[in-house]
Amino acid sequence: xxxxxxxxxxxxxxxxxxxxxxxxxxxxxxxxxxxxxxxxxxxxxxxxxxxxxxxxxxxxxxxxxxxxxxxxxxxxxxxxxxxxxxxxxxxxxxxxxxxxxxxxxxxxxxxxxxxxxxxxxxxxxxxxxxxxxxxxxxxxxxxxxxxxxxxxxxxxxxxxxxxxxxxxxxxxxxxxxxxxxxxxxxxxxxxxxxxxxxxxxxxxxxxxxxxxxxxxxxxxxxxxxxxxxxxxxxxxxxxxxxxxxxxxxxxxxxxxxxxxxxxxxxxxxxxxxxxxxxxxxxxxxxxxxxxxxxxxxxxxxxxxxxxxxxxxxxxxxxxxxxxxxxxxxxxxxxxxxxxxxxxxxxxxxxxxxxxxxxxxxxxxxxxxxxxxxxxxxxxxxxxxxxxxxxxxxxxxxxxxxxxxxxxxxxxxxxxxxxxxxxxxxxxxxxxxxxxxxxxxxxxxxxxxxxxxxxxxxxxxxxxxxxxxxxxxxxxxxxxxxxxxxxxxxxxxxxxxxxxxxxxxxxxxxxxxxxxxxxxxxxxxxxxxxxxxxxxxxxxxxxxxxxxxxxxxxxxxxxxxxxxxxxxxx
Numbered sequence: 225x226x227x228x229x230x231x232x233x234x235x236x237x238x239x240x241x242x243x244x245x246x247x248x249x250x251x252x253x254x255x256x257x258x259x260x261x262x263x264x265x266x267x268x269x270x271x272x273x274x275x276x277x278x279x280x281x282x283x284x285x286x287x288x289x290x291x292x293x294x295x296x297x298x299x300x301x302x303x304x305x306x307x308x309x310x311x312x313x314x315x316x317x318x319x320x321x322x323x324x325x326x327x328x329x330x331x332x333x334x335x336x337x338x339x340x341x342x343x344x345x346x347x348x349x350x351x352x353x354x355x356x357x358x359x360x361x362x363x364x365x366x367x368x369x370x371x372x373x374x375x376x377x378x379x380x381x382x383x384x385x386x387x388x389x390x391x392x393x394x395x396x397x398x399x400x401x402x403x404x405x406x407x408x409x410x411x412x413x414x415x416x417x418x419x420x421x422x423x424x425x426x427x428x429x430x431x432x433x434x435x436x437x438x439x440x441x442x443x444x445x446x447x448x449x450x451x452x453x454x455x456x457x458x459x460x461x462x463x464x465x466x467x468x469x470x471x472x473x474x475x476x477x478x479x480x481x482x483x484x485x486x487x488x489x490x491x492x493x494x495x496x497x498x499x500x501x502x503x504x505x506x507x508x509x510x511x512x513x514x515x516x517x518x519x520x521x522x523x524x525x526x527x528x529x530x531x532x533x534x535x536x537x538x539x540x541x542x543x544x545x546x547x548x549x550x551x552x553x554x555x556x557x558x559x560x561x562x563x564x565x566x567x568x569x570x571x572x573x574x575x576x577x578x579x580x581x582x583x584x585x586x587x588x589x590x591x592x593x594x595x596x597x598x599x600x601x602x603x604x605x606x607x608x609x610x611x612x613x614x615x616x617x618x619x620x621x622x623x624x625x626x627x628x629x630x631x632x633x634x635x636x637x638x639x640x641x642x643x644x645x646x647x648x649x650x651x652x653x654x655x656x657x658x659x660x661x662x663x664x665x666x667x668x669x670x671x672x673x674x675x676x677x678x679x680x681x682x683x684x685x686x687x688x689x690x691x692x693x694x695x696x697x698x699x700x701x702x703x704x705x706x707x708x709x710x711x712x713x714x715x716x717x718x719x720x721x722x723x724x725x726x727x728x729x730x731x732x733x734x735x736x737x738x739x740x741x742x743x744x745x746x747x748x749x750x751x752x753x754x755x756x757x758x759x760x761x762x763x764x765x766x767x768x769x770x771x772x773x774x775x776x777x778x779x780x781x782x783x784x785x786x787x788x789x790x791x792x793x
Contacts, residue, residue, distance in 0.1 A: 281318060285353040288421065290361040293443035297332050307346025312431075313339050314346050322438060328367050328403040333440040342431045347424035351384050358415040361444045362638045364408045369438035370397040370425070374513075376459065376502060378427040379408040381418035389417065392506055394427065396459045403440075409461050412651070413636045428502050446640065463507035464538040464580045464616040466632055468712075468748030473625020475527060477520075477602075478618040480507055485525060492519035496609075510615045515544075517605035526558060527599040529587070532620040537583045539575060544611035547572045549585065551593055552601035560600070568592035569603075580616075582746030587620075626712055626748050633677035634708035634750050634787035645697060646790035647690070647772075650677055655697060662689035666780065680786040685714075687775040690789075696728060697769040702791040705755045709745065710785040716777035717742045717784065719755065721763055724770040738762035739773075757791075 282299040294300070296318060308314045317335045321328065338346060364379055380392035391414055395406040425437040467474075467481045476482035478490075491499040496516030502509050512518050539547060548571050555564025568590035575581045587593065606613050637644075637651045646652035648660075661669035666686035672679050682688050699705075709717060718741045725734025738760035745751055757766065772789075776782035 285351055287353045288356050288364070288442065288444055290444045293441040295330060295441055296334050297330065300334070301350035303348045303350050305346075305348045307343035308339075309343060310341065311339075312341030313337075314342055314348065315339075316348060321440075323369065323401070323403065326403050327405060328369075328440055330440055333369070333438045336425055336437045336439070338425065338431060338435045338437075340431060340433050344428045344431055345424065346431065347378075347422060347427075349382070349420050349422040352419045352421060355416045355419045356381065356414070356444065358410055358412050358444075360640075361446050362410050362412055362414075363444070363446050364410065365405050365441075365443050365445050366408070366423075366439055367403055367405050367441045368397060368425075369403050370400060371435055371437070372400050372426075373398050375425070375429060376427040376500075377406055378422075378424040378503065380422035380424070381410070381414070382420040382422060383418055384420040387420075390422075390506065391418070392422075392503060393461045394459050394502065394504060395461075405441075409638070411636055411638045428500055460504050460509070460540040460578075460580065460614055462580075462635075463505040464509070464540070465582070465746075465749035467536070467617050467619070468627040468631065469536075469619075469621045470625040470627065473622040474619050475529060475532060475621075476619035477522070478508075478510065479616065481617065482619060485527060486522070488521045488524050490518075490520050492521055495519050504614075507616065511612065512604070512606075512615065513612045515604070515606045515611050515613055516609045517548075517603055520602040520604070521600060522602075523554070523558070523560075523600045526554060526597075527620070528597045529599055529620045530596050531622060532596075533587060533623045534621050535583075535585045535587060535590075535619075536621060537585075537618050538580050538616045539583060540578075540580050540614040540616075541575060541606070541611060542578050544577075544606040544608075544613055545574055546607035547575055547583075547613065548603075548605040548607075549583065550601075550603040550605075551590055551599060552603070553593060553595045554598045554600040555595060556598065558598060558600070564595070566592060566594045567601075579752075582749060584747060628712045628783070629672075629681075630674050630679075630710045630750065630785055632750075633675040634679065634710070635752065637706075637788050637790070639792050643793040644790050645699060645702060645792070647692070648678075648680065648789040649787065651788065652790060656692070656695040658691045658694050660688075660690045662691055665689050672785075674785070674787075677787060680789075681783070682774065682776075682786070683783040684780050685774070685776040685782040685784055686779040687773055690772045690774075691770060693724070693728075693730075693770045696724060696767075697791070698767045699757065699769055699791045700766050702766075702793050703757060704792050705757060705760075705790075706753065706792055707789045708750050708752050708787045710748075710750050711745060711776070712747055712783055714745055714747070714776045714782045714784055715743070717745050718773075718775040719753070720771075720773040720775070721760055721769060722771035722773070723763060723765045724768045725765060726768065728768060728770070730770070734765070736762060736764045737771075 283302050284299045286294050303316045305314050315337045319335045321330055321333045375397045376394050378394045383389040393408045471482055474482050476484045495518040497518045498513045500511040502511050548569050550569035552567040554560055641652050644652050646654045647657050665688040667682045667688040668684045670681050672681045720739035722737040724730055
């Protein structure tokens, strides 16, 4: 690794120095030509006015906090560069803003030049004076000037003494040769862990030509949108959920959770699309762009899945309205010849955009896949053609291996407590709840501990009522209702919210209520339900919320774990 020290030369100070030198030379010449008593007294000398509006650039270990941006005007860090090899170099300089205006009128910015041939993961880091406190603000924002749209910018934060302790998020540039602010969301749980800031431009992109990027004004704030920040809605910002199937019951092609079998290629020569191996929060992910269809082959190491029951894939897309999955068996001869080959395609319509979707496809639904001992091809396609799809956790599994309880806690909420009315969450101060299981409920209930996080567990669930009758809640200033759920077996999950009206009684007079249903929720992983209150159309009053009712199918045979139950704005 190389270190780069950056200094500014003060041009005004240089000019003043030249003037003083000239003045001294004239004085010496005059002294040699005049009598000593002709020299004016010291009090007659009037010094020139020195412009102090500019400053001498100082090398510091900066602090990243919500108080002010790291602006690089008169001070900045020492950089350590990595990923440049042989004659390929990466250089960093502080220069005049090449395009002052818009969102960035600063005089000085940082220039990053990547010469052709640097590693796809080339970048640099600098150390901070203190570990970052994310308790108040969880988003890191950076102003970026990129030569092209569609480039991945990666922000990674590490412990300077142990680089294995790290987390990272990505954003994508949306404009070329123009300043934009990219937003990188982290969480309150990342507080006081990391004091090294790592930055990658055009992360894992082609490095076959010189590129120049600029950045400025790094600040800890808030405002990242779902799926990235401003200008990065096409990139996931959290890793796909950890699979909840025991390893003995899995044949994995691609997952950090398991040992993968060999795959010949993730992009056949006949594919219509491009592939980028990238990272999301330290998790390896496949990104397919300009996707029409893509072939993945295991011809050299064909797979026998006769003991498996399901095929699983996590997908994330911002623009696909349809995703198709085809599995092909080449038959005993091991060749694609149309003779003993069998195959089948399943179509997934309108996958939820900008969040990870778990596809758990029963192999029985691949009705044309009549043989399963020589699996050699997987074909993904998307509509409309040209969509972008991220993929992770691609594996076959036997449903007998599904976990019956979560092995990890629900995600830690990151919203400002001032915008939350919490009923059940370790992340916030909770309002009073009369009961989480009314006497008229049809479910078993207990509170369990999942990796140190208190969690509600309902088993044998038909329906269960939680009541706040004695402490009814006014949610008129809130916009959403949130809860995290985990189920090993539910085919349907429903949520109902009930307002008792001004009389505070459930009497059918001024009561209002509405229920939302979710079909086939992903099993064996945490699902975040963030429900707009506007979708509860029958809930026409919201000043006296007194009941929340959860229900599941199949009735009396469902288990659901619930955490982080709150309203938020």
